[in-house]
Structure formats: C-alpha cells, structure tokens
C-alpha cells in the first residue's frame with residue numbers, strides 16, 4: 583500500500599485587473615477578476631518540496647497584467663484563451679491551464695443626455711463570466727452570467743404538488759416569480775464571436791423568462807435553456823442555478839383590508855434553489871473540464 587498525490591492544480595486567485603483603452607478620448611474600460619490555475623508535472627513539489635517546475639503564483643499574477651498591456655484584453659474569452667495558452671506554450675511542465683474570469687459592467691454616466699467620455703457608473707450586480715480550460719492543444723470554453731435579477735409580477739402559478747402532514751403552502755394560480763440567474767453554457771468550439779453570442783444568449787434567456795407562462799421555476803429553467811439551444815448552434819448545453827426569490831402575499835386581513843395580489847413581503851431566506859442542465863442529446867459529452875469547475 584502506498585500514498586500518492588492525486589489530482590492537483592495551483593494558481594493565483596482573483597487578480598483584479600482594470601484596463602483603460604485610451605486610443606481615443608472616449609475611453610473604454612474593462613474591470614475583471616481573473617484567476618489562473620496550472621496543471622502538470624507538479625508531483626515533486628508536493629512529494630519532496632522540489633519547486634523546479636513550479637512557476638510561482640506571483641509570476642502568474644504578473645502575467646495577467648503584462649498580457650493585458652501587450653495587446654487589448656478584448657472579450658474575456660479571448661483573454662482567457664491567450665493567458666491559458668501562454669502558460670501551456672511557454673512552460674514545459676505545464677500541461678494544462680484554467681482561467682476563470684468575471685467581468686463587472688460599467689455604464690457611461692449620462693451628462694446632458696449623452697454618455698460621458700471617461701466617467702462611469704457600475705452597472706449593477708450582474709457579472710459576465712468565462713472558464714477557459716487549455717488541455718494540451720485543446721481548448722474548452724464555458725461562459726456564463728451571474729446574478730441577473732429578474733421578476734415577473736404575474737404569469738406564474740404553482741399547484742398540483744404532493745401534500746403531506748407538513749405541507750402548509752397554499753396552491754396559487756397567480757404569484758410573483760423572481761430569481762437571480764446564474765447560468766453557464768458550454769461552447770462546442772472556439773470559433774465564436776464571443777460578444778455577439780453572449781448578448782444573444784442573455785436576451786434569449788430574458789425573453790424566455792418573460793414569455794413563459796410558468797407552472798414552476800423548474801419549467802422556466804427548462805424553457806430558458808431550450809430557447810438558447812434552439813437559437814445558438816455553438817452551444818452544447820446550458821446549466822442554470824435559480825434561487826426562488828420568494829415574495830409572499832402579506833396578510834392584510836388582520837387589518838380588515840383585502841389583498842388582491844398587490845402587497846407582498848420579500849423573503850430573504852430560506853429560498854428554494856432550482857438547478858438543472860438543458861442539453862443537446864447529439865453532441866459529444868462534456869470534457870472532464872466541465873465537471874471540475876467550481877460549483878455555482
């Protein structure tokens with residue numbers, strides 16, 4: 583019987599990179615959170631403390647900033663692919679790299695009806711994300727979004743569920759449906775117009791949320807994923823994590839008032855958490871990389 587070092591990876595987490603494109607007076611900014619991880623011939627670092635193959639995480643951090651200067655960051659997928667390939671191509675012991683990027687949105691501050699040239703306001707909680715995995719000469723991209731908060735004030739029902747002695751929930755044919763969408767979609771290849779694909783997927787998901795008459799958040803999840811797969815041939819599967827942000831009808835009867843679905847109390851926790859994958863049944867299965875991503 584022996585003891586071995588199993589799967590391992592190491593890197594620098596959460597490099598906060600901000601770039602300003604000053605190529606014209608109308609500046610453009612990128613605000614990113616970049617994490618890198620390397621896999622490869624690192625057994626001896628663990629087994630005997632031999633660091634001869636270990637590109638320091640400090641160097642990985644510096645590389646994030648240096649590559650942002652060498653050429654424009656562009657879309658987060660472009661930058662992730664460039665960074666990941668750099669590590670694999672330039673360091674012999676590095677067999678694979680993973681780059682996770684979150685992008686924070688900024689909007690131009692309106693001044694006199696037009697967006698200001700160099701002043702911005704944070705766009706809100708929503709983040710755009712990507713996870714790029716380089717595995718030798720192969721590249722896999724899983725992109726997504728996080729914390730896209732949506733609500734519909736009708737067009738949502740929930741009834742017909744099993745009841746037992748602990749069930750108190752009343753059936754409803756008209757409720758508020760609200761969630762904060764976290765979604766990840768796996769691309770079949772990397773020959774993609776990333777910005778265009780992201781915008782199309784985001785608006786398709788929003789449109790499906792709005793137009794699906796919902797009998798459960800589970801059904802809405804499926805309809806959102808299905809709509810994306812129907813419109814975007816470059817996407818193999820969509821994973822979603824949807825917290826059910828409950829809004830409960832407030833009991834106004836105690837005050838002699840009726841409440842015709844107008845006054846709710848927004849509950850913070852606990853919340854239902856509805857998660858699922860919508861996938862094509864005729865594409866190659868997800869590579870290992872997909873499954874080892876950090877959970878939502």
Ligand SMILES: O=c1[nH]c(=O)c2[nH]c(=O)[nH]c2[nH]1
Pocket residue numbers: 740751797798799800826854
């Ligand atoms: O859309 C819903 N799905 C559920 O599974 C569920 N469970 C619950 O209590 N409310 C809801 N709503």
